[in-house]
Amino acid sequence: MPLLELRDVRAGYGDAVVLDGISLEVPEQGSLAVLGRNGAGKSTLLLTLMGFTRLKRGRIFFKGRDVSALAPHRRAQLGIAWVAQEREIFPSLSAEENLTVAAHPGPWNLERVFRLFPRLAERRANMGNQLSGGEQQMLAIARALMTNPGLLLLDEPFEGLAPVIVDELAGALERLDGMALILVEQHTELALSLTEDAVVLERGAIVHRARSGEFAHDAPTLERLVGLKIA
Amino acid sequence: MLGSLAGVLFDGLAYGMLLFLLSVGLSVTLGMMNFVNLAHCSFAMVGGYVSVSLMNRFGWPFLATLPMAFLAAASVSVLLERGLYRRLYRASDLDQCLLTIGIVFVSIAAYAWLYGTEQQAVEGFPPYLRGSLQFMGINLAAYRLFLVLCGFLVTAILVASLEYTRFGAKVRAAVDNQRMARGLGIDVDRTFMLTFALGGGLAGLGGSLAIEMVGLDPGFALAYLVYVLIVVSVGGLGSIGGSFAAAIVLGISDMAGKYYVPWLGAFLIYLVMVGLLMWRPQGLFGKR
Ligand SMILES: Nc1ncnc2c1ncn2[C@@H]1O[C@H](COP(=O)(O)OP(=O)(O)OP(=O)(O)O)[C@@H](O)[C@H]1O
Ligand SMILES: [Mg+2]
Numbered sequence: 001m002p003l004l005e006l007r008d009v010r011a012g013y014g015d016a017v018v019l020d021g022i023s024l025e026v027p028e029q030g031s032l033a034v035l036g037r038n039g040a041g042k043s044t045l046l047l048t049l050m051g052f053t054r055l056k057r058g059r060i061f062f063k064g065r066d067v068s069a070l071a072p073h074r075r076a077q078l079g080i081a082w083v084a085q086e087r088e089i090f091p092s093l094s095a096e097e098n099l100t101v102a103a104h105p106g107p108w109n110l111e112r113v114f115r116l117f118p119r120l121a122e123r124r125a126n127m128g129n130q131l132s133g134g135e136q137q138m139l140a141i142a143r144a145l146m147t148n149p150g151l152l153l154l155d156e157p158f159e160g161l162a163p164v165i166v167d168e169l170a171g172a173l174e175r176l177d178g179m180a181l182i183l184v185e186q187h188t189e190l191a192l193s194l195t196e197d198a199v200v201l202e203r204g205a206i207v208h209r210a211r212s213g214e215f216a217h218d219a220p221t222l223e224r225l226v227g228l229k230i231a
Numbered sequence: 232m233l234g235s236l237a238g239v240l241f242d243g244l245a246y247g248m249l250l251f252l253l254s255v256g257l258s259v260t261l262g263m264m265n266f267v268n269l270a271h272c273s274f275a276m277v278g279g280y281v282s283v284s285l286m287n288r289f290g291w292p293f294l295a296t297l298p299m300a301f302l303a304a305a306s307v308s309v310l311l312e313r314g315l316y317r318r319l320y321r322a323s324d325l326d327q328c329l330l331t332i333g334i335v336f337v338s339i340a341a342y343a344w345l346y347g348t349e350q351q352a353v354e355g356f357p358p359y360l361r362g363s364l365q366f367m368g369i370n371l372a373a374y375r376l377f378l379v380l381c382g383f384l385v386t387a388i389l390v391a392s393l394e395y396t397r398f399g400a401k402v403r404a405a406v407d408n409q410r411m412a413r414g415l416g417i418d419v420d421r422t423f424m425l426t427f428a429l430g431g432g433l434a435g436l437g438g439s440l441a442i443e444m445v446g447l448d449p450g451f452a453l454a455y456l457v458y459v460l461i462v463v464s465v466g467g468l469g470s471i472g473g474s475f476a477a478a479i480v481l482g483i484s485d486m487a488g489k490y491y492v493p494w495l496g497a498f499l500i501y502l503v504m505v506g507l508l509m510w511r512p513q514g515l516f517g518k519r
Pocket of ligand 2: 042043044085155
């Protein structure tokens, strides 16, 4: 049984349909890169997994359970953690409070996320709105890890970050042992190097599926579908 | 003269504490949840009448009625929140005002029908709260001292529970960004419901503490709404410290006005409000 399964999902905002006919599976501890151009529906896919869009058709199963009608906070409690594209750090909470406010007991605790992101330990007393962009991104990922999820959803975690910080984050993502990952990313090469499988979205539909390792060497297809964005 | 000044300051402080207890819940719900609840003083009235009934009909001691007043007002506010208010969280301010002012009139009519329109007389108020004590030549009414203590206690508990507990962090997170809070597994509806209950409960406590100092009749819900709104706007939305400071400033200026400039009387409090708001339009500690 896969950890996550989408069956013929159609979803959107209000009356507008953005995603249509999406079916995919993520196995236990699996990792999936979601690629695609701007406006393809990548963020909408993650929002749909969390329950923030209107599901018009199809079913979503997580841990064998139909979560299609479940409220977002119940999905999060079941073990789906979402890192939003805009980071969305709580400004009136300190960095440490951002981490603990929704924490769930498990292997990821303050000590461990501070070991992963030592910079956050230095900033723990700063308020959320006093952090730099890179620090906010680390905090957003650390905050998701603190809920000890079974599945981590990352929406363009490397967007707009300095190369050193990208390396640091990518290194951290390789050490998530045991957690399944869906990585939405425009840094195609990096995303493929961090995942096992990949899908490409175009206008709300999956237009290509591949093993990440093979896809990384399929330059023509990459160029055609995502426009090469290899650094 | 000096003795009377100290006396006025003390009485003003006690009155300010009462205003603080009545208004802090509104400051929290209005400032944090952006809900314009004009029926806040109706919750206070629920608390007041619960205390009166328990004392007069069932012979409860006054202090024992205070937790009941808190619980009753908290329950009523939860029922209203679940049944009516939550539907209007996204509605316009005008819609919220119209609904809640309607509730004010309903509550006034309901209490007038149940208890009559006259001021409630309480029997069996504890004698140790009726007396007074001398401190450095000033005569301190025991009850006012008690109000001051209650005010400080509530402030400490409230600040501690909103600033230093996980519940408080959840409330602030939900106010900052509801969607992200939900996405992390925080039950935002429940958090808001509890916050609302806390605000309503504190109003209920204020309502029952008010009986001995300012009396209780069905007009309370409207009469004190004015003061409560002044405190909240002068203090700044969502700021507990602001409400505290504003309530004390207004309490003292009201008492001082009535004592030293009787011809201005109760009007001084409005002048103070206008002055403070011209100085700081967002309120003393307001962020928005
Ligand atoms: N809240 C919304 N209401 C209505 N339409 C929306 C909303 N958010 C996104 N859309 C539309 O849905 C489509 C997909 O948007 P989405 O944000 O999922 O794309 P994306 O692949 O994440 O793009 P990007 O790479 O720029 O982040 C776009 O056409 C967008 O205009
Ligand atoms: Mg996006």
